Amino acid sequence: MSALDIFENDSDDTKSAIMRATYHALCEHGYANLTIQRIGDEFAKSKSLLYHHYDSKDELLVDFLEFVLEKFKADIPAEEYDDPCAHLREVLDHVVPPTLDAERYEFTSAMIELRAQAPHDEAYREQFSRNDRFFRQQFADVVRDGVETGAFRDVDPEQAAALLVTTINGSMLERVTTDDAEDAIRATRRELDAYIDSHLLAESGE
Amino acid sequence: MSALDIFENDSDDTKSAIMRATYHALCEHGYANLTIQRIGDEFAKSKSLLYHHYDSKDELLVDFLEFVLEKFKADIPAEEYDDPCAHLREVLDHVVPPTLDAERYEFTSAMIELRAQAPHDEAYREQFSRNDRFFRQQFADVVRDGVETGAFRDVDPEQAAALLVTTINGSMLERVTTDDAEDAIRATRRELDAYIDSHLLAESGE
Structure with missing residues (x-):
């Protein structure tokens, strides 16, 4: 149930890439200093994809929490x-x-x-x-x-x-x-x- | 060890009055929406006293936490x-x-x-x-x-x-x-x- 391993050998679809970028930005900046822009900095694909999917960092982070839990479940x-x-x-x-x-x-x-x-x-x-x-x-x-x-x-x-x-x-x-x-x-x-x-x-x- | 009782029959000195105001403002607005101004609104004495004592809400809140702990100790x-x-x-x-x-x-x-x-x-x-x-x-x-x-x-x-x-x-x-x-x-x-x-x-x- 390590939070880290689950991001290591992940698939390459857009959702997974967004979640990986969120994870790295969150570890680097913490919640208070996190912005969608900073998540975008960790994101190899087009940043407009991020803005297309999410209106706010909280909306993205709630999705991120759900993703982490689903990964935990799959990894048991x-x-x-x-x-x-x-x-x-x-x-x-x-x-x-x-x-x-x-x-x-x-x-x-x-x-x-x-x-x-x-x-x-x-x-x-x-x-x-x-x-x-x-x-x-x-x-x-x-x-x-x-x-x-x-x-x-x-x-x-x-x-x-x-x-x-x-x-x-x-x-x-x-x-x-x-x-x-x-x-x-x-x-x-x-x-x-x-x-x-x-x-x-x-x-x-x- | 209730957090509430300790603010009820408190002394009337300035420090206690500031702490009481902080307590009420914190319960009403939460941390994120708390400002020294809003603590001042709960404070019967001159607001300039607040600004004189504290440069930031975090400085005030750390003092508040210490005050709460000291009150707990005294009330045991x-x-x-x-x-x-x-x-x-x-x-x-x-x-x-x-x-x-x-x-x-x-x-x-x-x-x-x-x-x-x-x-x-x-x-x-x-x-x-x-x-x-x-x-x-x-x-x-x-x-x-x-x-x-x-x-x-x-x-x-x-x-x-x-x-x-x-x-x-x-x-x-x-x-x-x-x-x-x-x-x-x-x-x-x-x-x-x-x-x-x-x-x-x-x-x-x-």
Whole structure:
């Protein structure tokens, strides 16, 4: 679920090219300083195409958020995990890493800036609602599988998923808005592992 | 720790009056549409006082954040809680309520908008770092007391506090940026209760 990989080996159609240009401009300039002109600077094709498709940067960015989510969905491996616990930890390693490289830091900052538009912009709010709902469903499915196979206790999958997604959202927020985020996020992650061990995981021998 | 109560029975000095005006203007206009002029409109005293103290709205808002945190600190009841578990739940009831009235919703939205300035503004970042650090210390103290009295298992107080603060930050973010936040926050809160019961709380009879 890295935000970066999904733009690497992408198809060459106009929509994908616009989305790639948006991604690079967003990482470079942040939300506040982003303009359609600056997205156009990252865009190899005719800039008039951009103005033809979008009236405002917010309209383009909402489309961008939808594109990112659809890419995430398409990139989820179809393979079944034998061990739901290992599966959860692998996803958490990916979305709550202790450190971020510069590009992913900028992308996360931009995501938080976009998210801060949502209280007063319904289109952003709808897209972030879809985003959170999707990740809650994904986590709930993993937990439900674990309960069914007996690897997990008889916990409530939706509740567990809600806590995991809220923790990921909180970590993303802390990451780019506080100075000591690395230590805090490492501690949060260790406590999530402790929660998985003592609350989710069935006791061995059960 | 309600953000609202702290502005109700406040002293009448100039600083407090400026902070009250900032609070009301922020709830009414949000961050993006806030101006020193609009804060002045909420301010009974001479507006020139405002311009005398602050060069920009961001300078004023960073001071405002510090003021809010200091007020929180001053308002924490000095009484000792006998039951650390009840204490944790009471704080969580207060900071992660299932619903928010309109004023507190607007205030939370404004806080998220301010927080979204932090990636590119060191003064905001420092203030939110202090804020999170303070709440982590508060939670860690409660958990440490619980471990010492035997009410809690021998858990890591700093780790538990990091998870609680991250969850609160994530809930605040979800609250104002998604449409189905109430259900999600209720589920997250129930799972936090389950985590407290199964991970923190010492088994009865232990």
